[in-house]
Amino acid sequence: xxxxxxxxxxxxxxxxxxxxxxxxxxxxxxxxxxxxxxxxxxxxxxxxxxxxxxxxxxxxxxxxxxxxxxxxxxxxxxxxxxxxxxxxxxxxxxxxxxxxxxxxxxxxxxxxxxxxxxxxxxxxxxxxxxxxxxxxxxxxxxxxxxxxxxxxxxxxxxxxxxxxxxxxxxxxxxxxxxxxxxxxxxxxxxxxxxxxxxxxxxxxxxxxxxxxxxxxxxxxxxxxxxxxxxxxxxxxxxxxxxxxxxxx
Amino acid sequence: xxxxxxxxxxxxxxxxxxxxxxxxxxxxxxxxxxxxxxxxxxxxxxxxxxxxxxxxxxxxxxxxxxxxxxxxxxxxxxxxxxxxxxxxxxxxxxxxxxxxxxxxxxxxxxxxxxxxxxxxxxxxxxxxxxxxxxxxxxxxxxxxxxxxxxxxxxxxxxxxxxxxxxxxxxxxxxxxxxxxxxxxxxxxxxxxxxxxxxxxxxxxxxxxxxxxxxxxxxxxxxxxx
Numbered sequence: 046x047x048x049x050x051x052x053x054x055x056x057x058x059x060x061x062x063x064x065x066x067x068x069x070x071x072x073x074x075x076x077x078x079x080x081x082x083x084x085x086x087x088x089x090x091x092x093x094x095x096x097x098x099x100x101x102x103x104x105x106x107x108x109x110x111x112x113x114x115x116x117x118x119x120x121x122x123x124x125x126x127x128x129x130x131x132x133x134x135x136x137x138x139x140x141x142x143x144x145x146x147x148x149x150x151x152x153x154x155x156x157x158x159x160x161x162x163x164x165x166x167x168x169x170x171x172x173x174x175x176x177x178x179x180x181x182x183x184x185x186x187x188x189x190x191x192x193x194x195x196x197x198x199x200x201x202x203x204x205x206x207x208x209x210x211x212x213x214x215x216x217x218x219x220x221x222x223x224x225x226x227x228x229x230x231x232x233x234x235x236x237x238x239x240x241x242x243x244x245x246x247x248x249x250x251x252x253x254x255x256x257x258x259x260x261x262x263x264x265x266x267x268x269x270x271x272x273x274x275x276x277x278x279x280x281x282x283x284x285x286x287x288x289x290x291x292x293x
Numbered sequence: 294x295x296x297x298x299x300x301x302x303x304x305x306x307x308x309x310x311x312x313x314x315x316x317x318x319x320x321x322x323x324x325x326x327x328x329x330x331x332x333x334x335x336x337x338x339x340x341x342x343x344x345x346x347x348x349x350x351x352x353x354x355x356x357x358x359x360x361x362x363x364x365x366x367x368x369x370x371x372x373x374x375x376x377x378x379x380x381x382x383x384x385x386x387x388x389x390x391x392x393x394x395x396x397x398x399x400x401x402x403x404x405x406x407x408x409x410x411x412x413x414x415x416x417x418x419x420x421x422x423x424x425x426x427x428x429x430x431x432x433x434x435x436x437x438x439x440x441x442x443x444x445x446x447x448x449x450x451x452x453x454x455x456x457x458x459x460x461x462x463x464x465x466x467x468x469x470x471x472x473x474x475x476x477x478x479x480x481x482x483x484x485x486x487x488x489x490x491x492x493x494x495x496x497x498x499x500x501x502x503x504x505x506x507x508x509x510x511x512x513x514x515x516x517x518x
Binding site (some may be wrong): 101103126127128129130132134135136138140141143144145153154157158173202203206262 | 423426
């Protein structure tokens with residue numbers, strides 16, 4: 046693959062994750078390089094969201110090694126907060142801070158973590174809001190926004206930390222159909238600029254157009270991976286074929 | 294007769310109301326601190342912390358405050374001087390009353406604060422942490438402000454209960470309203486008038502407090518929905 050001569054941004058080897066007795070990730074290994082847009086497909090319960098949440102340790106990792114941006118996040122001594130500053134995450138249910146307006150949402154982390162002065166943070170926030178088309182909503186509270194607007198603010202909030210990697214956990218699954226497009230468009234723009242992205246989604250169209258690599262997960266394993274054309278148009282594994290026949 | 298009692302004993306009863314409020318304020322102040330500490334202990338991801346909080350809440354909830362007050366005022370100083378050999382250790386009625394109120398109200402506050410924090414969607418903490426904010430910063434800047442909004446009605450309710458509970462502390466001789474009223478009754482032999490006046494006094498103070506609480510609640514919720 047062409048990416049191989051680029052820097053490895055995320056290295057995962059033999060990752061296992063259990064919730065009590067339930068083993069959700071059984072043995073996952075993967076390298077993700079700078080600038081890649083990796084889309085993870087799979088039925089619900091396949092472990093794809095859990096996998097994503099292990100990449101910034103929102104889930105404690107049961108076994109295996111995960112190295113993000115050169116930091117071994119499975120090592121207890123690693124300052125996970127430092128790593129997270131460089132890894133943005135976007136959630137299915139947006140998770141905007143309900144007690145703060147849009148500006149407050151965007152400025153909280155950069156100012157609290159001393160990444161920027163108040164003025165700098167405000168400038169960055171305005172620039173990012175313009176980019177996602179919501180400059181006029183700077184003073185709105187999350188409750189006053191539509192789902193699509195919330196998710197665009199959430200993306201802008203993550204970008205305000207100027208991350209190297211962006212993780213998306215089913216970013217359009219909770220949206221009304223007419224709002225999916227506006228969010229995907231923002232994500233597509235990010236991909237074009239060369240952001241390293243890992244996206245869990247059910248949007249096959251997005252995977253086909255934007256992904257540099259598609260991964261199909263099931264039962265806690267990566268079953269198949271390759272270019273969008275390989276995995277979506279010419280799948281080899283029976284389980285991939287079965288899944289795609291149901292969603293396409 | 295009512296007017297005569299009012300004119301003779303009114304100032305005394307007002308002063309006693311002042312003592313009641315003083316005791317309630319002292320108790321509530323420390324109750325808030327205790328409530329915050331034990332409330333936070335109960336939501337931390339540490340079994341030891343959770344258990345410490347549970348034990349505190351269960352003990353205080355399981356013992357009537359009058360027993361607690363007797364123990365702190367009479368029992369505790371005796372225990373200190375006989376077991377620890379510190380002579381002449383005593384607590385004033387205000388000190389003992391404050392401790393009893395703070396412990397009692399603190400346990401209920403801890404439960405209110407725990408419930409308030411747990412009512413905030415888990416995603417709020419996750420989003421804050423995913424941006425790199427440390428746990429306590431995320432708690433202080435994102436979770437607690439939202440939790441407090443849902444807690445305010447319960448906290449005010451607890452304040453009112455605590456204010457009324459100061460009357461229990463008449464048993465350790467603190468000159469609050471009920472204790473003073475008992476003396477007035479003993480002097481005048483007029484139970485009906487004196488207890489009527491005392492009841493109205495509590496009612497007025499608590500009504501003002503609830504009104505104030507409603508205004509505050511409205512102000513905090515304004516513009517957020």
